[in-house]
Amino acid sequence: MMRSIRWKLTSSYLLLVVLVLVIVTAYVTQALHRSYVSTYAYVVATQAKVISLMMREYAGKRNLAELQPMAQTLKWRKEAIIALIDATGRSTGPDAAASPELEKAFAGEESQAVRFDPATGETRVFAAAPILGPDNRIAGVVQVSAPEAWVWRQLRRMAPALGTASLLGLVAAFIVGMRLSRRITRPLEELGHAAERISTGDFASRAPVDETAELERLGRTFNRMTDRLQQTIAEITTERKKLEAIVSGMTDAVVATDRHGTLMLLNRAATDLLRADPAGALGRPARETIQGDRLPAMLEDATASGRITAEELPPGSVGDRVVEVHCAPYRDDQGEVIGAVAVLRDVTELRHSERLRRELTANVSHELRTPLTSIKGFTETLLDGAVRDEATSRRFLTIISSEADRLVKLVDDLLDLSQLESKRVTLDLRRVNVAALVAHTVDKLQPLAQGSGLLLEQAAPPEVWVTADRDRLEQVLTNLIDNALKYTPTGGRVDVRVAQADREVEISVSDTGKGIGPADLPHVFERFYRADRSRTRGSGGTGLGLAIARHIVEAHGGRIRVDSLLDEGTTFLFTIPQNG
Template identity: 30%
Template sequence: MKQDWRGALVRRLLLLVGGCLLLGLISGEYAWALVIGLGTYLGWTLKQLLRLHRWLQEHQPGEAPPDGYGLWGEVFDSIYHLERRNERARGRLQAVIDRVQESTAALKDAVIMLDRDGNLEWWNRAAETLLGLQTPQDSGQSISNLVRDPRFKDYFERENYLEPLDLPSPVNSRVQLQIHVTQYGNSEHLMLVRDVTRLHQLEQMRKDFVANVSHELRTPLTVIAGYLETLLDNVEEVNPRWLRPLQQMQQQGARMQNLLNDLLLLARLEATDYPADRTPVAVDLLLLSIKNDAQALSGPRQHRISLEADPHLRLKGSEAELRSAFSNLVFNAVKYSPDEGRIDIRWWGDEQGAHLTVQDNGPGIEAKHLPRLTERFYRVDSSRASATGGTGLGLAIVKHVLLRHRARLDIASTLGQGSTFTCHFPSTQAVRRAK
């Protein structure tokens, strides 16, 4: 088509020049004939260009272009057909967008589109029900101004969306919401909000059941343990064949008491989101006490336990909870490390915050078990756990204590080479004491 246009243009120019030369031959004024002919052609071309410009500025959708002749007619028709194709493509895209919006609007989960600054761009009807958004007055508003929970503001600004956020609905505090945020495009945000009230209620029922049953079992267990202790204290008055059964009952009773104590501790940890006491804890002295207890637990197994702790770095939180978490990590290393094994405890800080590492040279843990180690009652080897007297709740307690202190637990292990447990606390929890 381009070659046809170029050929037609050349032919027209040659005809024009030829006509001008013929007129000049007749009149004897070749120069004036060329000037008049080319000027006329230029004027006609400018007129067609102005017609095209006026049509592009003023035409309505679907309006045909003005009539043109020759090359300009081809230009008008090409522009018109191109515009028609674009209109059809826009129509198809708009139909797809309309279907997506209609299907999204029908979802029971809230879908909210935010720009890179967190301002509202679009949301479905469920967002109005769950979050109280109002159309159209909330358009362009910052989501942090409409969902005023401090936990949401902190979650959104940290831009770490690997885990969802659970919090009450700003419309109805009895409705529990779960919020997922995903970044896409040019740092824009897609926020999904689900009503998880039923799941939350079931989880709360489970927690209450465990806490109540654990509490109710303490009294009968205490009575049984007391009578067993009395019988064993007067072992000379007991038939010798009952001595071993009584000792086994006392041992299993102690295990049940430890289990109940751990369950009650977990229930207390889950009852609140953040420890009430936030005084700076001298972690170096706390770890020194735990090290001494671990050395006593090791006893004749003679583990080599080393401690390296920054005496000027403290941690805001509950000393009792931190002792429970840290001692679980250290005592686990003692239980599962071979005799005369090495256990290294290190407490230090950097620009990211404060860190505690407990490293041992024990048998290690297979990679497939690592993601589930902090689950309640999960055991890599049930027979080994029974031999050490474990309850299967130690690492679950560690995880909950760290969550309450806004920290996380990293686990690295290699079979035959040992394991490393590292607690990472954010800089907001660390306190640097003056030297």
């Protein structure tokens, strides 16, 4: 059981008082006893002397035996014994054994002694005095004795008084002890309360400073310590917040586990990437909270081996993303591995654009190769002699010229696309009348439509205006109509319509052509994508037109989409916002 200082102080105080009382009582009792005994012995001795003097009066006339009854009348108490002993040493009354005081009395001296008396079986106070005869010779001796126990009886009478005094002393000691200990423990208790408040995080709390020297020092030291603690904690907190801000603000995802694989840290990028709930995930095993087992395994490996590892996780490990993971162990001051930290970078876009770049190179090379091969073939035939036949050489040169045109278009489109993709193109924004633009484009392409035996129609409300780059819009429209004409068999029709929607203009190009299959539909806006390569090769398309169109529409803040049914027709629709 824990005892309070207060209780300990009071009890030791009481113990001390009891001890002092016991010692004092023992000493006082001893001293009183001695003093009482000597007083008592004096009384007994005086008695013996008085009796001896009285007996002297009668010693000449009667013998001691006769005087005995008279002597007994002088007994002042029942337990007192008065013995007269004649000169021969015989007692004339009660027995009186040989004893030092008797010997001295026979030698003419009065004397006394406190000793054990075998006859009565108790300690008694003895006194003896000589009885002188008429001739001044010793006629006998008177011996008086009384029990020493009387002294104790006398002392015992004082016991209640002593007890009361002790009790009062104890009560006083208790009260004083309580007050004194209260005086000492209160500052300690307050110090304790302050310490408790600080332990719950209230670092502004201070202990009251007591004026007692030691407690004052304790209080001041405690407060200084708290100051330092508050300061240190504030510094640590700021440092931690700084670090947290840095880690949480990182674009790379950071995940840390301790040596048991428990999740210790997840920054914002990590919770986004791993789709984890930080509140539920922290403090739980990484294996339970992180989807897929590759990342937890890497963290475990780094913790177990103490080595840095790097790996690229394919889609499926962390959702559908491609993630580059660098995993490193972290150590304590002794160099012991106490966990691992992984930095994850979402490289999906990077890998995607890398792939696109590779594909682009392959595609461009391929597209360049076809016309170049053709040009080279015809040039060699001409050099081999065909040049001498004018009709043949004219036909071949026409083909060479058209292949060169195709090359120029391809290079122009590529340049255009690369500028649009790198957002290096600035739009020349003006107020554009949409109906006029559509009419102009349709008129421009009408001969092509007629040449292919197609009906090209337009329907546009007259006063619809947008703020846009007129040439770029014409480029989009031209490409869409050109596609519609290109991919619609003879006898079909192409409709260009303009509609005013909520703060934007919708322009659609529909045809009754061969349509685009559902498998190709999502890809038609990708560069170099052609739905039917074998057939469109002949049409001379490069597959860049729609990619360019999408970039132009999006640069205006609009959207482009396509609806199509195989063998029924296709509708391309794009919007241009009017507030831009």
